[in-house]
Amino acid sequence: MFCYQCQETGRNKGCEFGGVCGKSEDLADLQDLLIYTLKGISEIIIKGKLDIKNISYVNHQVIKGLFMTITNANFNDDVIIMKIEQMLSIRNELRTKVSVKNLHDAATFEIETMNDMVYKASYVGAVPKDKEDVRSLKHLILFGIKGLAAYTYHALNLRKEMEKLYAIIYEALAATLETDLTIEYLVALSMKVGEAGVNAMALLDEANTSQYGNPETTKVNIGVRNNPGILISGHDLTDLEQLLEQTKGTGIDVYTHSEMLPSHYYPAFKKYDNLAGNYGNAWWKQEDEFVSFNGPILFTTNCIVPPNSEDVRSRIFTTGISGFPGCVHIESDSNGKKDFSKIIELAKTMKPPVEIEKGSIVGGFGHNQVFALSDKVVNAVKTGAIKKFFVMAGCDGRMESREYYTQFAKKLPMDTVILTAGCAKYRYNKLGLGDIGGIPRVLDAGQCNDSYSLVMIALKLKEVFGLQDINDLPIVYNLSWYEQKAVLVLLALLYLGVRNIHLGPTLPAFLSPNVIKILVDNFGIAEIGAVDDDIKLLMEI
Ligand code: FSO
Ligand code: SF4
Known part of the structure; x- marks a missing residue:
C-alpha cells in the first residue's frame, strides 16, 4: 500500500500501513488495482481509436470506478473486488474490438484466482517506479481525474453528459501508463484536466439548476x-x-x-x-x-x-x-x-434527534443569485464598502491546523466578504460575521462543485469593471483542500489563470519540490502561514 491522495495522509508523506482515513492495506491495494484496470481500458480506447459515442456503458462504469476510489467513499473490499472483475471483463471485451499490438500489462494482465488478485493488487499498490517529478505530476493528473469523474457522475445521474469529459479521462489515464513523458507534457496535460474541470462543473451546474432551479438566498x-x-x-x-x-x-x-x-x-x-x-x-x-x-x-x-x-x-x-x-x-x-x-x-422505530444547535444559517449565493444582487455588490465595491473578496472554498478536515481558517475569517477586516463553497464553510458559517449594507459577509455558493459559481461571479465582476485580467479584481484566494475533488477545483482555477492561490492547511504530499516550484513560478501558489501575516499579504495583492 502507498497512498497520498488526501490532505490527511500519514506524516504528510503517505499512508503505508493502513490509512489515516481508516482504509486497510488490502483495500488500498485493491483500489489501486481497480485504477490500474481502468488505465488498461483507457489505453485500449485511446490506441484502438474507439469511438466514445459507441461505448456509453463503458464510460459510465469507468467514472463510477474512479469515483469509488476517492477518499472516504467506499470501504467495502467485496464491492471493489466485484468492480475489478466487472472492469476486467469490459476490458477484455474491448480488446477484441481493436487490433493494437504491444499493449501495456494494465490492458492485458489476467487473474484467475483470488490469490492472483491479491498478489497483483499488492504489486500495483506499491510506490510507482517513475522518477519523482513524473510520478508527482502523474498523480496530480490522476487525482484531478478522480474529482472529474465524481462531478461527471453526479451530472450523469441527472442525465447530463459531455463526451469530451470521457475523452480527457481516457487520454489522461492512458498517459499515466507511459514511461517517457516530459515534465512539459505532463504540466500541459494537468491544465487540460483543469479545463475539463471547468466544463464538468458547468455541466453539473446546468444539470442541477435545470432540474431544481437556481439557488436563492x-x-x-x-x-x-x-x-x-x-x-x-x-x-x-x-x-x-x-x-x-x-x-x-x-x-x-x-x-x-x-x-x-x-x-x-x-x-x-x-x-x-x-x-x-x-x-x-x-x-x-x-x-x-x-x-x-x-x-x-x-x-x-x-x-x-x-x-x-x-x-x-x-x-x-x-x-x-x-x-x-x-x-x-x-x-x-x-x-x-x-x-x-x-x-x-x-x-x-427511532427517537427524534437530540438538538445540538439552534437557529439558522444563510446560504444560496450561486451565480444567479449574486448576479441578481450585482448592482448592490458593484456599488459596495465602488464606494469602498467592500475592499476585498476572499474566496475560501474547499474542504474541512480534522487536523487542528485548520483552526487557521476560523481565525482567518474572524480576523478579516470588516470591509471584506468571504465567498465560499464546499464543506470548508463550516469553519466560519456560524460565526455571525454580519453583513455589509445587507450583503452577508459569508456568501455560500453551495457544494465544492459550486466553486463554478465563484468563477462565474469573478468573470461577471471582471466584465462589469471592464478589466482584462481576472487577477486585477479585488478577489483573492485562500483555499483549503482535503480530497481529490478539491484537486480538480484547484486545477480548474489554474487553468482559468487565477494566480497567487494560497493553499492549505498543507500542500499536497504528492507534489514534489520541483513540481511545487513549477506551481510557484508559474501560478504564484503559496502555502498558508500565520493568520495575521496572510491577511496582511492578501489584503495587499
Ligand atoms: Fe467536503 Fe468531503 Fe465536497 Fe469533498 S464533504 S471534503 S472536496 O467530499 O467534496 O466539500
Ligand atoms: Fe491516507 Fe488519505 Fe489515502 Fe486514506 S485517502 S489512505 S488518509 S492518503
Whole structure:
C-alpha cells in the first residue's frame, strides 16, 4: 500500500500501513488495482481509436470506478473486488474490438484466482517506479481525474453528459501508463484536466439548476423538530429528491448533513415540509453527531468516517458509489429509482434527534443569485464598502491546523466578504460575521462543485469593471483542500489563470519540490502561514 491522495495522509508523506482515513492495506491495494484496470481500458480506447459515442456503458462504469476510489467513499473490499472483475471483463471485451499490438500489462494482465488478485493488487499498490517529478505530476493528473469523474457522475445521474469529459479521462489515464513523458507534457496535460474541470462543473451546474432551479438566498434551520429523522449526507441531489418523495406523509423528517446542506437553496426542495433542516457540521465531526442524531443515516457519496460504535454502524446505509462493510447498500434499478423503504421503516422505530444547535444559517449565493444582487455588490465595491473578496472554498478536515481558517475569517477586516463553497464553510458559517449594507459577509455558493459559481461571479465582476485580467479584481484566494475533488477545483482555477492561490492547511504530499516550484513560478501558489501575516499579504495583492 502507498497512498497520498488526501490532505490527511500519514506524516504528510503517505499512508503505508493502513490509512489515516481508516482504509486497510488490502483495500488500498485493491483500489489501486481497480485504477490500474481502468488505465488498461483507457489505453485500449485511446490506441484502438474507439469511438466514445459507441461505448456509453463503458464510460459510465469507468467514472463510477474512479469515483469509488476517492477518499472516504467506499470501504467495502467485496464491492471493489466485484468492480475489478466487472472492469476486467469490459476490458477484455474491448480488446477484441481493436487490433493494437504491444499493449501495456494494465490492458492485458489476467487473474484467475483470488490469490492472483491479491498478489497483483499488492504489486500495483506499491510506490510507482517513475522518477519523482513524473510520478508527482502523474498523480496530480490522476487525482484531478478522480474529482472529474465524481462531478461527471453526479451530472450523469441527472442525465447530463459531455463526451469530451470521457475523452480527457481516457487520454489522461492512458498517459499515466507511459514511461517517457516530459515534465512539459505532463504540466500541459494537468491544465487540460483543469479545463475539463471547468466544463464538468458547468455541466453539473446546468444539470442541477435545470432540474431544481437556481439557488436563492435561504435561511436553513440548524435546530431539530420532534419527529424521528433520517440524515442524508454526501453530494447527490437525486438521492435527496427520492428520499424526500418517499418520506412524504410518513411522519419522518429529513435532515441534510455536511455537503448536502446547499440542497436547501434550490427552489425545488422548498416544497417539501419534511425537509426539516441541516444537522451538524462538516464530515469529520460525524462520529459524535451521528450518535446524537438517533436516526438512520444515508451516505450518497464520499466522506464516510468508519463508525466506532455498533449502534451507529447499524444505522448507516449507503447508496451510489459509497459503501461500508456491514452497512445496507441501496442499489438503483435500471431507471435510477431507489427504494429507501428499509431506511424509512427503521427511522419510524427511532427517537427524534437530540438538538445540538439552534437557529439558522444563510446560504444560496450561486451565480444567479449574486448576479441578481450585482448592482448592490458593484456599488459596495465602488464606494469602498467592500475592499476585498476572499474566496475560501474547499474542504474541512480534522487536523487542528485548520483552526487557521476560523481565525482567518474572524480576523478579516470588516470591509471584506468571504465567498465560499464546499464543506470548508463550516469553519466560519456560524460565526455571525454580519453583513455589509445587507450583503452577508459569508456568501455560500453551495457544494465544492459550486466553486463554478465563484468563477462565474469573478468573470461577471471582471466584465462589469471592464478589466482584462481576472487577477486585477479585488478577489483573492485562500483555499483549503482535503480530497481529490478539491484537486480538480484547484486545477480548474489554474487553468482559468487565477494566480497567487494560497493553499492549505498543507500542500499536497504528492507534489514534489520541483513540481511545487513549477506551481510557484508559474501560478504564484503559496502555502498558508500565520493568520495575521496572510491577511496582511492578501489584503495587499
Ligand atoms: Fe467536503 Fe468531503 Fe465536497 Fe469533498 S464533504 S471534503 S472536496 O467530499 O467534496 O466539500
Ligand atoms: Fe491516507 Fe488519505 Fe489515502 Fe486514506 S485517502 S489512505 S488518509 S492518503
